[in-house]
Amino acid sequence: MAKSLFEELGGKYERQGDYLIPCLTVPAEEEQAIGIWGQRHLDYLKQYRKVTYTNLLTSGRLNAYL
Numbered sequence: 001m002a003k004s005l006f007e008e009l010g011g012k013y014e015r016q017g018d019y020l021i022p023c024l025t026v027p028a029e030e031e032q033a034i035g036i037w038g039q040r041h042l043d044y045l046k047q048y049r050k051v052t053y054t055n056l057l058t059s060g061r062l063n064a065y066l
Contacts, residue, residue, distance in 0.1 A: 028047040038057045 006022060008014070013020040034042065042062075045053040056062040 029063050032063045032066075034066045036064065042066055 012023045014023050015021075027028075042053075045056075053062075056065050
């Protein structure tokens with residue numbers, strides 16, 4: 001079977017039943033205290049800017065942004 005682009009780039013799959021699920025991880029993020037205004041901005045992002053929140057969270061840059 002030919003390798004997919006994901007496999008060529010070093011990705012791995014895990015078999016669950018009849019399906020191959022890619023093994024994905026979120027990059028580790030340094031924990032920081034964000035304070036009251038950071039918490040309020042986080043709530044704003046979650047409520048009104050869901051795409052921006054998701055992008056920052058999955059790229060591992062959320063705490064640095066806040």
